[in-house]
Amino acid sequence: MSGANEKVKYGRVAVILLAAVVVIAAFVLFITMNNERINEQNAKYLQGSTEQSARRIDEWMTDSQTEIRLLASMYENTLSSAEEASIDGIENLAVYTKFDYVTYSTLDGTTYDDRGQEGNAQDREYYTQGIEGNSGVCAMGESLFYGDLSVIFYTPLYYEGEVIGVIAGAYREDSMESFLSTYFFGEQTNTYLCSRDGAVVAHSSASYSNDVENAQDLYFEGGTSSDISRADLEAAFYNGTSVTFDYRGSAGSGMAYVMQLPNYDWMLMRTFPSTITDAMTARANIAGMVFVGLVALALVAVAAYFLVQTIRQRSKLLSESEHATGIVNSSLALFRRFAVIDLAHNTYEYLKDDGIKDDLPRHGEYNMFRYYWQTRFASEEDAEAMKVALTPEYIREHLTADVPYLHLEYRLADPETGEVSWNQASMIPLTRDSEGTVQSVLMSVQDVTDVKEREIETRNALEDAFREAERASKAKSDFLNSMSHDIRTPMNSIMGLTAIATMYLDDPERVKDCLAKITTSSRHLLGLINEVLDMAKIESGNLGLTEEDFDLPETVESLLSIMTPQINDKKLELKVEIADIQHEHVVGDPMRLQQVFVNIMGNSVKFTPEGGTVSLRIKELPSRIKGSGCYEFTFSDTGCGMSEDFVKKVFDPFTRANDSRVTKVEGTGLGMSIVRSVVNLMNGTIDVQSKLGEGTTFTVTVYMKLREGDEHDLSRFEGLRVLVADDEVAACEAACELLRSVGMEPDYVLSGDEAVEAVRRAVDEARDYVAIILDWKMPGKSGIEAAAEIREIVSDDLPIIILSAYDWTAVEQEARAVGVDAFISKPLFRSRLIHVMKGLLEAGDGAEAEPVSEYEVLAQSDFSGHRVLLTEDNSIAAAIALDILGMTGVEVEHAENGRLAVEALLDHEPGYFDFVFMDIQMPVMNGYQAASAIRAAAQGEGLDGTTIDPRPDLAEIPIVALTADAFADDVARARAAGMNAHMSKPMEIELLVKTLKEWL
Template sequence: MNEPIIDQNLLAYILSLFGIPGNAAADTGNLRSEPSSAQPDWRLRTARSIIRFMDRMPDGFLIYHADPAAKIIYANLALLHICQCDSPEDFRKLTGNSFQGFVHPDDGNTTEQSIRNQITQNRSGPDYITYRIKRKDGAVRWIEDYRHLIRTDTGGELFFVFINDATEKNEFLQKEWALQRQIDRYHAEMKLINQEYLRRLEVIEGLSIHYESILYADLELDIIQPYRLSNRTTLQFENTNKPRSFSWYISNYVNVWVHPEDRKSVTEQTSPEYIRRKLSAQNTFYLNYKVIKDSEIQYLQLRIVNVTGSSQVSQIVMGYRRVDDEIRKEMEQKRLLEEALTNANLAITAKNTFLSNMSHDMRTPLNAIFGFTALARGNLYDQTSLEYYLNKISSSGEQLLDLIDKVLEIAWTGSDDIHITETKCNLTEILETVSHAYLTLAEEKNITITSDTSGLTHCDICSDQDKLERFLSYLTHNAVKYTPKGGHITIRATELNTLPNDHAVYQFAVEDNGIGISPEFMERIYEPFEREKNTTYSGVIGTGLGLTIVKNIVTAMGGTIDVKSAIGKGTRFTVTLRLKTQVHPVSFNMSTDDTIAYLTGHKILLVEDNEINLEIETAILEGMGFHVDTAENGRIAVEMIKKAAPDEYALVLMDIQMPVMNGRQAARAIRGLKNNNLARIPIIALSADAFESDKRKSIESGMDAHLPKPIDIPVLLETIAKTIQMHKYLYGDA
């Protein structure tokens, strides 16, 4: 039978520990057997009883010295069993009969540190540590160690240690801890899942803010579950969130809410078969339809989304939202597109009509030019016939040029290229200029033209004289064309009322007693290319652009135009403008004869790169008695001005598009000369560039005026006169 590990000094230690008096050196032979004497020492019996008690303890018990050697004094049978030792010799061999040998090497440091702390702190209470041991069979076991430090008189300091094999307990705790960690991870994951779920709900709520109803449906199970309900869908679920039959819900919803016109299409597009077919090719689709609420038609959109996550479409989400504004905008956009298409078609028709008229109107003067040219060549020696033919050629050329000018003018007046340039001008002179321009044409039809400025308080104004004359000219020209022989035309300017800051409201009226305008045509009178009767039928040559140009000019000047007409009685066009009045008016009254007389004493510098134009223009100017010097580009012209005497040249007639240096560059160079008398010489542009932007660029480059080619002699003389008078006013006779 196994015996415990017992040190022979154990009896003395026990007797000392329990305070039993006696000789520690007494016989300690076989501590577990009775003494041989008839009357055994009661101390020995007590010691043996204590040892037998320790032997029978169910848990391990160990006593060892609390010194560096840690020699084991006693180990009971239960401890030997824990270590799987069959004898005390096996235990001594396993442990080296020391506590250090008893503890697993990997746990030696922590165990030793705990023991050292107990000795240092001199604690009287028990200490508890756990560590591993290695059994005889090599198995590693976990030990629970409850120890107490005992100080004896004979044995010094001893550790009394109660030992329990806690391997199963530790494994259970490890499993419990692992399970707890799993539980903690599960709780953490559930928390994250819950947070993600809430976040997704917030995202869904945010994304679906415009949807009044959101429902989840399973087509396989034929159920539909509400997520959010509107007053329309609430009735189908009886104010609860309980699921209903999908097929029943669709049928009931369609019959209760959907407009009769849309019930068939909505029923078809919400059937499981249709939904599966649509969602098999795309993740979502929608349908728009009408509903009736409170006798009012509303527009709804139902969007259906596949949320199955597999190829077999089963689970869907349905969202309902109001789309009244979108549908109305779509309908309005459709209406605008249809209107734009209609207008485009009308514009195409009008343009085709215009091209048809233009083709005739352009061919007519061209045929005349070619025909009369051929006749002129055949009658070179018949002065009377030749002069007649040349006049016809000239008239046809003017007619053709007028057509081209109007086509160009409609382009710039209808764009953003039109600008208003205010200069000092006189309304009486403007009306007289316009009326005089059409006297010859009017006299051919025995028509009288009267200009009336009696209603003006301030005749001198600051405005765009060119544009005033233009719209009055177009209106007067129309009046002459459509007034029969013996008619009368009045051009009237009236000042209605004076405004603050030297401004006044003016009305310009052109009135005739001609054929009048029909009410039907009045509605489109300002549309481009429109004519009440085409050229062929009416016998009046025209393009249908004049009134469009007038309207564009008046609008650009910030004014309004009104027309009143009666068939067979006549027409009156009235233009209302807000114009600035002159505080110190300047009167320019140089006559054509004065202009010619002034120029004959000076030279004109003609700058032109085209040889044909140079030859024609030189001949015209010299034919009027002027002395002409020429330059073929802007650089030569600048050098000639530099070398000229201060009063050598009266003015410069400058072409624009030239090689080496163009006309505008040359004008800037001249204005930059150091000699002021040379730098401020009058410069008038002569160019085929006739757009408003071209004129503006010429003025900005330093020129005084801009005239289109071909040269109109009366207009040229008038422009020269005004330019020279302005220079005299600004700079004196010098």
């Protein structure tokens, strides 16, 4: 019995010992696996942390490099000379950077920092590299001013393309230590920034990291985390590859990970101390020892422990499963339906069936599936297309081995509401047979209504843009057809009149009439060409404005002188009125402003029938812009007017009304488009009101800078009585208000007869008028007839002035014969009134008549004793210019291109030529090049880069462009090339004489 018990006892002991051996073996295995797991986990954590820091450091270095370059660029923009560069100017900008300090090094190496210290950096890498024009980053073991480790970002400072110094921004050792500091599980670790040879450039703030000068010195060959050799480590540093190795230093051992910064030639090394690993392992081993103790107490506890572990693992799996299920459900939310289609067995099964009623089962025969959906498509076209696309044959044919999926788009109609939605079905292969043929697919359906609607909107917008482009193209084609007629009309007139003049050479009056008509046709043709060229400038964005001083009265008078002949030809009535004009002297582009006026008033004249009225009203409004005046110009007519539809597109280019009343009127259809563009450039506005058959009103409002006008002594006018006669009350009141503003005491009457009676009464009462102002055209007795009677009443010393909006040259001789002393154009501007009144009252001999023809302008000009160089390659243009210039008495020599002109100036002594007219578009050397060469010769630079004796006179000789390049940017380019002024072709006689007077 005892033997049996002994056997049982030994058996139990053996079982216990076996269990203990198993437990111990399990414990050892657990510790080994746990250590490996912790080491592997820590290695990955170390690698991930280092890579994250490397990206952060790389971004910090890139930002710092950008910051120092931006600092240099901002400072370069403030320099007006190289000598102006100093640390003081840089210091004001450096306060906005993150650097610990900023330095500036001059060309000789003298270096200043923003704290007032001075040193010499000739032996520093950042100085030598910066002076050579390089930007970059370097590390200094001993900084110039503080003797500590600094990371320095540098860049050269330029002035006019030359390096004049080096700007550097530095981070000191404390900043780098703080920036690189890292903690793992609450314990600080070492981080080193190294060069490719392993030398430590910067390190974290851990005190024991200061002892390491080269990262490779930490290598520990007996480690277990890596099996690399020292040579492998050195190669990794040299090649910039990532590597993990074991290290041992004065402060302990552990793992280290090295990698190159993404965009810099530096390496980042971070350590993971073994103390952290040991602590983690110890904690895990203690848990293992507790586990062994529990197992040793009872196998039940061991079983319970494994049971608990199993439960935990199961919970984890369940949690992961729920997480995965949540992800799948979230993905499924993007799709309305999922179905598995088994093509081999002709079945389907819905995994998700949103939007399907109970009339389609969740699974069944695929034929039923296809039939059901064929009845839901929104159109027969979609139904027919999808009927084919859903067949097994189509799916197998198109889902080949190299096609990952099929996309099918279609529209579905809701059977209850009729609402149509876009859907996209995607078919993904699930199984294939041995030959690669699809056996089953997963079909997902997604609502893409929003996407398709946006796509349709985009396509419609593109189609609209295409149609608009076609419309513009057709408009331009129609425009060219119209222009062919409009240009040929004046051209035919010119050719025909030239032939007529040739046949009547012995009839001066007939030739003179032909020449006058040729001039009119030429100007009309030039206007058509200018409109086309202006439109080309507008479309290319090159239309610009000049800024020059001009007088508003001159611009208005010029407008009226241009339009009056056309107004007279059509027997139209012209009304001009001004109101509250306080500032007549302005700064702007008078040519463009007049172009606006001529286009608008020209249309009024064109489209107003005989006997109609064309009106212009000018008013100065309160200005909201300091230093500028606001002017409103209102153009009205009683013409044919425009329809509401055409008013909306009147400013579109190449647009003309399709109306039988205007089809015979010549024009480009560009005038109003140019008007709007010019007004917009002037920051102004243009408004149009029109009614078909009643007329049109354009209102243009522009702002122009004000300039000081001439100051006049008006004391001579104080208290003088003046009589005004005009048949319009508004015109009389405006004139009287103007006279009162200069100190006079005006009266007005509304007819010629009343004017005669008023003068006779004033003489009888001994209250004589000092001047009489009569409107030319008044009902009943005209201004000239009234003047004749008044002159019989008063003495010859009393000035009589005719006021008119028309060209008085035709009646000037008759008017002066009856005693008229002067003429003033409507509208009556203050400056014009003062000028004429001063001339009449102070000089007493009447106003001198201005020349009335271009011939008289030339005949009255005498520039003899001066020599002009004309540069012109066109022989006809040169011959015309030579004849015209010869009539002024000036001596002219001709050069056929710019190079010959420069050679002519260089070949003659200083002062031989007094003036140069320079064409622009010429062979060999154009006008811009020639003007630049002339100015360069003043400094001793000859043609083709040769050196000559300086010719200072060529820096002063006037050069004026005489060219067909007539736009604002052409004027600016001429001045930039060294020319003094610009004249556009065709040559205007008055401008020519004015230019010669100005420079000779």
